[in-house]
Amino acid sequence: MSPTLKEVARLAGVSRSTVSRVINNHPHVRPQTRERVWQAIRKSGYQPHAVARSLVTNRTEIIGMVIPEAVTTLFTDPFFPILLRGATNACNAHRYQLMLSLFAPSADQQERYQNLLGNGYLDGVIVASASLDDSLISNLLHDRVLFVSVGRHPNRQVHFVDVDNLGGARMAVEHLIHLGHRRIATITGRPDMAAGQDRLEGYRQAMQAHGIPVEERLVVEGDFTENSGMVGMQRLLSASPSAVFVASDMMAIGALKALRQAGWQVPQDIALVSFDDIPIASAIEPALTTVRQPIERMGSIAVEVLLSLVESSPEEEAPVHRIVLPTELVVRASCGSP
Amino acid sequence: MSPTLKEVARLAGVSRSTVSRVINNHPHVRPQTRERVWQAIRKSGYQPHAVARSLVTNRTEIIGMVIPEAVTTLFTDPFFPILLRGATNACNAHRYQLMLSLFAPSADQQERYQNLLGNGYLDGVIVASASLDDSLISNLLHDRVLFVSVGRHPNRQVHFVDVDNLGGARMAVEHLIHLGHRRIATITGRPDMAAGQDRLEGYRQAMQAHGIPVEERLVVEGDFTENSGMVGMQRLLSASPSAVFVASDMMAIGALKALRQAGWQVPQDIALVSFDDIPIASAIEPALTTVRQPIERMGSIAVEVLLSLVESSPEEEAPVHRIVLPTELVVRASCGSP
DNA sequence: ATTGGTGTTGGGAGCGCTCCCAAAAAGGTG
DNA sequence: CACCTTTTTGGGAGCGCTCCCAACACCAAT
The missing domain is CATH 3.40.50.2300 (Response regulator)
Known part of the structure; x- marks a missing residue:
C-alpha cells in the first residue's frame, strides 16, 4: 500500500533512524542528508503512519x-x-x-x-x-x-x-430595574446545571441589591427548551409581572409564543430580556434584548x-x-x- | 499503567494467544479456559489497547x-x-x-x-x-x-x-398553485450545491406542469443564509408576487423580516412556503409552512x-x-x- | 600521531496486539 | 494400545514507528 519509513530510507540511501529524525525535525542531521531524505519523502508520497507512531509515543493527537x-x-x-x-x-x-x-x-x-x-x-x-x-x-x-x-x-x-452567567444575569435584571420595573419575573434554566443556577442567582442578587423582595411565584423553573419557556410563561401570566428575565433565548421564543396566545404585546404589556444571543434572537419580532456570551x-x-x-x-x-x-x-x- | 495482554495471560496461566482469542471471541477455546481468562480480565480491569490493535488489523473503527x-x-x-x-x-x-x-x-x-x-x-x-x-x-x-x-x-x-429536494420543492409550489396563486416567486439556495439546484428545478417543474410560465424576475438567488433571504425578498417586492417559495427556513426568516419592514402581512398580502422544517419554523409568527426533510x-x-x-x-x-x-x-x- | 570532543549515522529493541504455524492434548477407532 | 484425526494451546514474527546506544567521521588541540 502506502510507503513506509523503511522504503523511504532505502530510497534515500540512509537508515530508518535518519528518516525518522528528518520527519520529526530532530537536530544532528547534515543539511545535505536532510535534503536527500526530503526528496525521497516527496517522491514516494510518504505519509507517517499515525497509528504506528501513537503506539510508541503514547500520544494520538x-x-x-x-x-x-x-x-x-x-x-x-x-x-x-x-x-x-x-x-x-x-x-x-x-x-x-x-x-x-x-x-x-x-x-x-x-x-x-x-x-x-x-x-x-x-x-x-x-x-x-x-x-x-x-x-x-x-x-x-x-x-x-x-x-x-x-x-x-x-x-x-x-x-x-x-x-459569567451570574454577572450577565444580574446585568440583564438591573437593566429592567433601571427601566423602572419592579415586578420582575424569571423563567430559570435547568437547576442541575451551573448555567441554570448561576443565572437564577444573578437575578436574585440584582433584585436584592435594589431592595426588591423576590416573590416566589415570580420564579418558575424551566429547562432551557422552547417548550418549557412557553409553559413557564403561561404559569407566570396570572402573577402579572411587568417584566421577565428568561434564562435562554430559546425559552424566550417559547415565552413569546405564550404571550402572543394570551394577547399580550411585547414590550408594551411586558418587557422581556433573555440570555445567549443566538443568531435567531435578532431575527425575530420583536428582536430580543439578551445577554451575549462568547460561545x-x-x-x-x-x-x-x-x-x-x-x-x-x-x-x-x-x-x-x-x-x-x-x-x-x-x-x-x-x-x-x- | 494499564494491564496488557501479557499480564492477563500470566494471571490466567495461559498464553497471550489464548487471551486474544477470548477477547475476540474466536472459537477453539475450551469453555473452562475461557471462563478463567474472563476472570483474569475482570480482575485486572484489562482494556484492549485500541491503537496497538489497529496497527495490526489496519482498522481503527x-x-x-x-x-x-x-x-x-x-x-x-x-x-x-x-x-x-x-x-x-x-x-x-x-x-x-x-x-x-x-x-x-x-x-x-x-x-x-x-x-x-x-x-x-x-x-x-x-x-x-x-x-x-x-x-x-x-x-x-x-x-x-x-x-x-x-x-x-x-x-x-x-x-x-x-x-428528495426536487420532489419536495415541487410539492411546496404545487400547494401554492392549488391555493390559487400564479405569480409565485422563489428565492433559491446556493446554485453550487445540489440542494440549491434541485429545489429550483422542483419549482420550475411545478410551474411548468401547471402551464404557468416562469418570469425570470420572480427568481432570485440566495445562499441559504438568513441575510440572503432578506435581501432576496427586498428585491422581489417590486415584482409583487402573490406567493413565494423560499428554499430554506433560515432564508424564510430573513424574508419575513424584509416583509415586515415593507409592511406586508403574511399570509394576507403574500403567501410563503419554505424548506427544512427546522425547530424554529413552528415557533415563530407566522408559523412556517415548509417541507420537512428527515435530516x-x-x-x-x-x-x-x-x-x-x-x-x-x-x-x-x-x-x-x-x-x-x-x-x-x-x-x-x-x-x-x- | 594521538587523544578527545562534537556532530552524524545505523541498528536493535520494543510499543501491545493479531495471526500463523506447529506442538500438545484430547478423542475416536480398529 | 497404537494410530490417526480433531481440538486446543503456545510461541514467534511482524505491523510501522521512536528512541536509545554504540559506532563512526571529522576536526582541533595536545
Whole structure:
C-alpha cells in the first residue's frame, strides 16, 4: 500500500533512524542528508503512519468532545454547534483532531465510557454542559483522564472554562430595574446545571441589591427548551409581572409564543430580556434584548487549556484553570428600552 | 499503567494467544479456559489497547465527518447538528467513533486533507453538504478513500444519501398553485450545491406542469443564509408576487423580516412556503409552512452505508448506493391555507 | 600521531496486539 | 494400545514507528 519509513530510507540511501529524525525535525542531521531524505519523502508520497507512531509515543493527537446526551435539547439551540466550531478551530491550529461523543446516561453509559476513554485513543477530553451531578466528571477524575469542563464545576480539581452567567444575569435584571420595573419575573434554566443556577442567582442578587423582595411565584423553573419557556410563561401570566428575565433565548421564543396566545404585546404589556444571543434572537419580532456570551471563544479556550495540560509533563502539577469569560448586554426591542 | 495482554495471560496461566482469542471471541477455546481468562480480565480491569490493535488489523473503527467550512453558515442552521446527531447514533450502535473535521477551502486545505486522510486514522469518511465542484470529492475518489456523501453528487462512483429536494420543492409550489396563486416567486439556495439546484428545478417543474410560465424576475438567488433571504425578498417586492417559495427556513426568516419592514402581512398580502422544517419554523409568527426533510435519518443512513462499505471485503465491487429519502409538506400558517 | 570532543549515522529493541504455524492434548477407532 | 484425526494451546514474527546506544567521521588541540 502506502510507503513506509523503511522504503523511504532505502530510497534515500540512509537508515530508518535518519528518516525518522528528518520527519520529526530532530537536530544532528547534515543539511545535505536532510535534503536527500526530503526528496525521497516527496517522491514516494510518504505519509507517517499515525497509528504506528501513537503506539510508541503514547500520544494520538486526538481529543474528545463529550456531550451528555441529556442535553440533546442543545441541538436545537445553536449553543452546541458554535462551541464545536470554536473547539474545531483551536484543534486545527494545533493539528489535533476532535472526536465527538454523545453520552446517553443510559444503561450502556458505563460501557461506552470504558470504550471511549479506556481504549487509549484520546489524549484528553472536553466535557460540554454536564449536569453538576453527572457521574462522568467523577469517573474522569478517578481515572486520571485529562479533561476540561465547559461550564464551571464545584470540584476544585476540575479545570473549566465558563462565561459569567451570574454577572450577565444580574446585568440583564438591573437593566429592567433601571427601566423602572419592579415586578420582575424569571423563567430559570435547568437547576442541575451551573448555567441554570448561576443565572437564577444573578437575578436574585440584582433584585436584592435594589431592595426588591423576590416573590416566589415570580420564579418558575424551566429547562432551557422552547417548550418549557412557553409553559413557564403561561404559569407566570396570572402573577402579572411587568417584566421577565428568561434564562435562554430559546425559552424566550417559547415565552413569546405564550404571550402572543394570551394577547399580550411585547414590550408594551411586558418587557422581556433573555440570555445567549443566538443568531435567531435578532431575527425575530420583536428582536430580543439578551445577554451575549462568547460561545465560540469558550470552545477554543477549552481546547487550548486542554492541550496545555496534554503537552505539559505528566508529573508537574499544573495549577487548576478556572476561566470565566465576560458577558455583554445587547439591547434590542423586547425590553422596551427607549 | 494499564494491564496488557501479557499480564492477563500470566494471571490466567495461559498464553497471550489464548487471551486474544477470548477477547475476540474466536472459537477453539475450551469453555473452562475461557471462563478463567474472563476472570483474569475482570480482575485486572484489562482494556484492549485500541491503537496497538489497529496497527495490526489496519482498522481503527473511527470514521470521519468532513464539512467543507464554506458552509459554516450551516452552523447557525440546525441542519448540521441534527445530521451529526443521526450520524453519532448510528456510530454508537456499531461501536464506531466519529471524528469531526471542518475543512476550509483555504491555503492549507491540501495539507489538512493529507493530514486527516493520509495518516491512516480513518476507516472511512462522511462528506456533508459539499459544493458540487469541491475538489474534495475528486481527491477522495483518486485516493480510493471509502466515503459517502450527504447530498447527491453527479459522479456515478459516489455513494450518497440525499432527500428528495426536487420532489419536495415541487410539492411546496404545487400547494401554492392549488391555493390559487400564479405569480409565485422563489428565492433559491446556493446554485453550487445540489440542494440549491434541485429545489429550483422542483419549482420550475411545478410551474411548468401547471402551464404557468416562469418570469425570470420572480427568481432570485440566495445562499441559504438568513441575510440572503432578506435581501432576496427586498428585491422581489417590486415584482409583487402573490406567493413565494423560499428554499430554506433560515432564508424564510430573513424574508419575513424584509416583509415586515415593507409592511406586508403574511399570509394576507403574500403567501410563503419554505424548506427544512427546522425547530424554529413552528415557533415563530407566522408559523412556517415548509417541507420537512428527515435530516437525522440521513445522517444515520449515511453512516450505515459507509460501514457496510468498510466492512465488506476490499475487493468485491459493491454496487454504488444512491439513496433518496422522501420529504413531506407541513402546512402551517404562512401559506394562508384555509 | 594521538587523544578527545562534537556532530552524524545505523541498528536493535520494543510499543501491545493479531495471526500463523506447529506442538500438545484430547478423542475416536480398529 | 497404537494410530490417526480433531481440538486446543503456545510461541514467534511482524505491523510501522521512536528512541536509545554504540559506532563512526571529522576536526582541533595536545
